[in-house]
């Protein structure tokens with residue numbers, strides 16, 4: 286899972302549910318989730334769809350382990366050449382590249398050096414059978430290979446990344462099937478003709494996660510009423526939604542149009558997939574009405590948006606007075622918007638929106654005092670991860686009100702992601 290693992294898991298569970306897959310979480314930690322799925326999945330397609338998932342592995346075996354044993358010891362009889370060849374390698378001709386990564390489900394001590402020991406063991410076993418083999422290991426103190434390394438060494442094509450997922454009393458042995466296309470995400474972010482560092486842009490991965498969180502079927506129409514230069518609009522179009530994007534700022538809309546023109550050509554998105562217009566989010570219903578009248582859209586099924594976060598404070602933490610003023614300003618803006626959304630959203634429609642959370646320390650935030658701006662207009666919070674599941678997994682960072690915070694180390698203003706459902 287990605288760095289903001291709570292968001293990764295929330296997104297994954299929601300997408301599996303939308304695909305009609307029964308997903309049973311067998312084991313999960315802050316880096317890896319082991320999930321039993323009721324159906325066979327198209328893993329490359331799933332990988333492309335998920336912004337928060339770095340690698341998808343297929344579990345090949347589960348090996349018992351005694352608590353006192355090292356992972357290496359538990360697997361000492363496992364990696365026989367015949368097992369490696371049948372379970373992990375597509376072909377054994379030519380030079381084989383393989384890597385080893387270890388993921389932890391619990392805090393197992395003395396794990397340092399384990400990928401190297403396992404890797405050397407596998408390498409020797411294979412060399413004894415006459416195979417030519419190159420071993421790729423995690424760098425520095427890391428236990429797992431970065432997706433960049435897996436891709437650059439073509440491990441999933443020319444060999445395998447063998448992953449070992451270690452718990453106290455068992456070890457899952459798995460093989461990497463797909464890794465996130467980090468180069469393409471970079472292109473979708475940095476190669477756009479227009480960027481806007483002043484108002485801020487959402488990373489495409491996060492936009493994708495938010496779009497996935499509301500679980501709307503593909504082909505439906507979604508709205509971003511604070512679209513800026515269009516990250517959510519582009520990612521929505523790529524996920525096969527019809528997108529409507531509006532923003533109060535005409536320069537943002539001009540930038541958005543340029544970006545979408547570039548995006549459309551690059552990713553072969555048909556032109557009718559999106560509609561962009563200057564509009565105040567407080568009366569976006571007027572533009573929606575117009576689009577319906579000209580039959581450009583039929584219904585708006587959901588809203589996904591990075592609403593304005595207020596001032597971004599890159600150096601100095603704002604004073605308590607400034608913070609409460611920002612919350613008051615945004616609260617009244619959003620109240621008017623949610624009232625307006627009622628003019629076109631149907632009951633049960635969902636809204637995923639970011640609101641600011643001021644980061645006091647690594648884990649402490651000053652959060653929006655109340656979400657009444659939505660509640661009074663008939664919108665309830667839907668927990669990003671089912672509360673019952675979240676209770677059994679206390680390491681998850683679901684906030685007490687069922688939201689999740691996406692932050693970056695160096696940012697004062699983090700984004701709290703809230704999902705609402707209209708009653």
Ligand SMILES: C[S@@+](CC[C@H](N)C(=O)[O-])C[C@H]1O[C@@H](n2cnc3c(N)ncnc32)[C@H](O)[C@@H]1O
Nearest residue numbers: 486487511513514515516533534565566591593
């Ligand atoms: C954080 S930016 C959104 C960035 C966008 N998600 C992106 O990645 O490009 C917030 C946007 O809200 C817009 N905005 C502020 N007040 C607005 C209002 N009342 N109605 C519509 N847009 C508004 C700003 O012009 C700005 O482009």
